Structures are given as C-alpha cells and as structure tokens.
Amino acid sequence: MSSATNTQDKVWSVLELLRWTTSYFEEKGVDTARLDAECLLADALGIERLRLYIEFEKPVTPDERDRYRGLVRRRADERMPVALLLGKKEFWSLPLEVTSDVLVPRPETETLVEAALQATTEGPLEILDLGTGSGAVALALAKERPEARITASDVSAAALDVARRNAEKLELGSSLEFCCGDAFEPVAGRHFDVIVSNPPYLAESEATELAPELSHEPKQALFAGPEGTELLRRIAEEAGSLLNPGGWLGVELAPHQAETMMGWLLEAGFEDVIVHRDLTDRARVVSGRRPRTGG
Numbered sequence: 001m002s003s004a005t006n007t008q009d010k011v012w013s014v015l016e017l018l019r020w021t022t023s024y025f026e027e028k029g030v031d032t033a034r035l036d037a038e039c040l041l042a043d044a045l046g047i048e049r050l051r052l053y054i055e056f057e058k059p060v061t062p063d064e065r066d067r068y069r070g071l072v073r074r075r076a077d078e079r080m081p082v083a084l085l086l087g088k089k090e091f092w093s094l095p096l097e098v099t100s101d102v103l104v105p106r107p108e109t110e111t112l113v114e115a116a117l118q119a120t121t122e123g124p125l126e127i128l129d130l131g132t133g134s135g136a137v138a139l140a141l142a143k144e145r146p147e148a149r150i151t152a153s154d155v156s157a158a159a160l161d162v163a164r165r166n167a168e169k170l171e172l173g174s175s176l177e178f179c180c181g182d183a184f185e186p187v188a189g190r191h192f193d194v195i196v197s198n199p200p201y202l203a204e205s206e207a208t209e210l211a212p213e214l215s216h217e218p219k220q221a222l223f224a225g226p227e228g229t230e231l232l233r234r235i236a237e238e239a240g241s242l243l244n245p246g247g248w249l250g251v252e253l254a255p256h257q258a259e260t261m262m263g264w265l266l267e268a269g270f271e272d273v274i275v276h277r278d279l280t281d282r283a284r285v286v287s288g289r290r291p292r293t294g295g
Ligand SMILES: C[S@@+](CC[C@H](N)C(=O)[O-])C[C@H]1O[C@@H](n2cnc3c(N)ncnc32)[C@H](O)[C@@H]1O
Pocket: 102, 103, 104, 105, 106, 109, 130, 131, 132, 133, 134, 135, 136, 137, 153, 154, 155, 156, 159, 181, 182, 183, 184, 198, 199, 200, 201, 220, 221, 222, 231
C-alpha cells in the first residue's frame, strides 16, 4: 500500500489490504482499526461491508486502491472519523448524511430515543429536540411517533441544513419544523409534551485530553463552558416553563454529570426524576416530568 516501489506493482487482494491497513491503523493509534479498514475499503469498492467477507481473495484494481489509499491516509494522518470520510452514519437504523457542520450521531444517544419512547404513547404529541444537529433524535422520534409534530432547533444554521436534507431524504419532513437560535429562544411562548436534548456537555478544560477525532466536529456541538454544564443548567432551569403539565424532559449527559442534573431538575420542580443507562451501563440520560398540577 505504501509508495515503496516494491509494493507499487503488486496486486493486492481484499484480505491483504485489510490486514495491511489494520496494522497500519494500530500503529497510528486508531482504536477500531479493523472495522475502520473494512468500512473504508467497502466504500472504495462500492460494496456493503459484509460483502468483503465473501470477496477476500478478489484482486483490488489500481483505481479502487487509489480511492482507498486517499481515505486511509486521511483516517490515519488527519484522524478524520470514518463517518465524516464517508459522509454518512447510521442512527436508529436511519441512514443519515453527516458533514463537519454536525456532531456524528453516537450509538449511546439511542438511549435518549428509547427513554422518550418509553415515556410516551402514540398520539399528536408536540415534541422539541433542542440542539438537533444532523436531526438524529428528531428523525428517530418522527419515525417511531408518526402522529407527533416535532420541532428541531439548533443554534447552528449549517447543522439545520444537514438536518433538513436528512428529513427530506428519509421522507420524514412533513412531521418536522426547523428553527434556528439560542437554546429555547426560537420557541419562546410555545408548549411541548416532550423536550429531548443531547446538548454539548464537554468541559472546555478537557479539550486537550480528548481523542484527535473530535477536532473534526464543531466545537459548539461538543463544549459547553468551563465545566461542560452551561447548557444542561439552562435546560434544567428553563424547560419546565415550556412543558405542558405532565410533560416529559429527557437530556443526555456525561455519566459524572447525572447527579448534578438530577439535583437541578428537582430544584426546578420536576418529579419522577430518573437516570437511564446506556448499553455500557453508564448513566447517560436524566429525565423528569413537570407535575400535572401545581408546579
Ligand atoms: C452534542 S450535539 C447533538 C446533535 C444531535 N442531537 C445528536 O444527538 O447527534 C449538540 C447540538 O447542540 C447545538 N447547540 C449548541 N449550543 C446550542 C445552543 N445554545 N442553543 C441551541 N443549540 C445549541 C449544536 O450546534 C449541536 O448541533
């Protein structure tokens, strides 16, 4: 694969390329070396990843190898995430477009979708997804709750363009409304049955310790003040006034922030305040309800 003359003319099979790239990625410190090699090679060959397994012996053409080499280089040298190299990521079984204007949807965010589905039943719900990014959470809920009216908001107009394109491609656009602005500002005066949010929750002080891949995602999708809690706190303080009585709020956060967030929600008058764990058993979502009466 390298430019050394003795490897230039060699005909590489799928399996040989995968083996070579896996050890190259490992040397470069890429965590998911084999999986990433498979995803990139499948893309360069224009086939599904699992098909590689029945084409291990297939020779790779020079054009295919050139395409692959470009992807491998950017993954190893620039530490560009695979999803951004390919421009796509699956979330809740929905194929989503992703660009450097949005956070790449993470599997743990499916915990937020699951919690919202558990908390609701089918019907004409008004749902707000605050900080929608690629639209991942809003679109998953639109798929599962087709009668709901969903407002997807974000402070980034560029992210909203990606979310709109995803909604159109998935033919889910008719149940979604998009609005741009800071936190609850664009929906001031409105009321919702459900508010979901996966806000930025990393501390700015952590920035230098983070995986290099994160440098390719928008800072405003990742960081929220010195402790990472700026938006979490605003959500806890302001969401109650936008929820209908009995309305439900679910917020994704870092595991170590769960207790603090629970305290803020209780202070703000929420009840049924609980933690939802992700597939790795870490506290990932905190939810609560606005009381039906009083508060
Ligand atoms: C962690 S990303 C989540 C994206 C998407 N919901 C997901 O789960 O993949 C946070 C999103 O919140 C947006 N955001 C950051 N600060 C905001 C603010 N003050 N008001 C509204 N949205 C904000 C960012 O632009 C980003 O799209």
